[in-house]
Amino acid sequence: MAGISSNPAATATRPQAPMVRRLAPLVIFALLALLPLASALGLPGHWLTLVTRAMIFAIAALSLDLVLGIGGLISFGHAAYIGIGAYGAGILISEGQTELLVALPVILLACTVFAAITGYVSLRTRGVAFIMITLAFGQMAFYFAQALSAYGGDDGLTLYEKSTLFGREIFGNRTGFYYIALGTLAFCYWLARRLVASRFGRVLRAARENSVRVTVTGYDVDHVRLGAYVISGMMAGLSGFLLANQTDFVSPAYMSWSRSGELIFMVVLGGVGSLYGAILGALAFLVTEDVLSSLTQNWKVIFGPLIVLFVLFTHGGIAGLANKLRGRRDG
């Protein structure tokens, strides 16, 4: 596959071989689809819940990879969309409206509006300023949720019902929920892949490399970027909707800025711009978090330095690491 190149460094930075890119997601989804089987054979039920949660975050990480990896825009406020999705579900349920077919359009619309407005303003800037502004808008959403005293304010909102489809309870069964999350993730992955492969995606990628040249070619770079930002926001909103239904709880902490930072870490951990890397990153992140927090209450003291070491000593995340290893073996 990668044996043509004799220089390992060149292999590591080169786009991945198509075979890997096609096979890796298939393997990931196949393994994920089989996990409930292992659970039936005696794997503790805790793992099923954990992986469901990880897949929900994988949707958000995937959506972030669309703007961060493909578009080259470092958004530090992505948790806001998880929050909008979660609050959308939470507020509707607490008002007695549990129907999914009502909740989803409302959530997607809310995410679209928020992403369109904040994206339009944020995209007027570049680089460091873009990071700071998206962070600030994320914080704005956080403080807004904190001030929503009618819906729990700082304490959050406990949900006594889950969303329903045509009035039928669909999130009640743990394995059922697992497959719903998996299906949503697979759908989002498919959508993201299609987007990246389309003309829209090619413009987005080209603009990441050289936006001036793309503009000269006749494309409106800002429009394409805004489009990607909005789509990404809607996808993250979807993950928020699922998260609210899994935890039966919504709180401002869902959109805290450290959550946005964690999402970035998931994307980088898996490998920026590879899309399936974001899924791997989310799985690795949540499992690590789970293991560490079961060891000690102060798990962040271990986790923080792990992030620092990871950044200092690796390039390209898990996907890149796999590439590098293969490059070394072949070279």
Add this chain to the structure above:
Amino acid sequence: MTLSLLIVQLLNGLQFGVLLFLVAAGLTLVFGVMDFINLAHGVQYMLGAYLAVTFVSLTGSFLLGLVLALAAALLLGLALEFLVFRHLYERDHLDQVLATFGLILLLNQAVKMIWGAAPLSVPVPEFLSGNVRLMDGILYPVYRFALIAAGLGVGALLWFVVEKTRTGMLLRAGASNAPMVSALGVDIRKLFMIVFAFGTMLAGFAGAMAAPILSVEPGMGDTVLILAFVVIVVGGIGSIRGAFVGALIVGLVDTLGRSSMNDLLRLFMAPASARATGAALSSMLIYLVMAAVLFVRPEGLLPAKGRS
């Protein structure tokens, strides 16, 4: 809102703005000169406050404690620079964001383990306690005046260093075009060290000075960091003057917004819903101001000269 309340709120806003300026000034210099995004800057503010708590109670003297806290904050900052930041200057922003984010997780939790999760405080020093009588019925604490004065004093000093000294000239040049400064034979590593030490000291100073009036708790730096970001974006990246103007705008808008929004809305809303809407709106106000500024001037109000 009465006139006396307005004066008190203006002073509060000024004091908040000055505090933000101290944090934002260091941050904007580090951005401007080194093109380095340091999320851990807020943690350095927090460390300044915690070190002040420890050293003031150890020495029993506010001034001595302040000096020791500053020295310790500087040492910690330099240790971080040596261990982590130094290796990130050449990296892209994403790596910088992540690594400094990891440091925040570590340091916030470490502070919680060392000093505990409960809020701490530093007593207001004896010689700065008491109130100043502004006019009939308005008293304002001396310490807050001292804080405003100290902030403005540091601001003036900063202005002098940046505008009138050779180091300051190099800083300004670095903010405009760092590679060119390096090509002209300036030891850019040394310049980076100076800038970084400077920024750390300012953040530590802000934290230590805030300790007597704010509760010292884990995570206190995060809020300030994000507000400092807003300040920098409003003022223009790399610009000290911009940071000053931005800090005053953010400080005043936030303080006045929080105190007057409720009254303003009550003119045409029921008191209960006015309180709820007011709370939500006033917490969003500075971000709306930021958006408005960006809409008109994407580079900020007073961007650093010659920065592309």
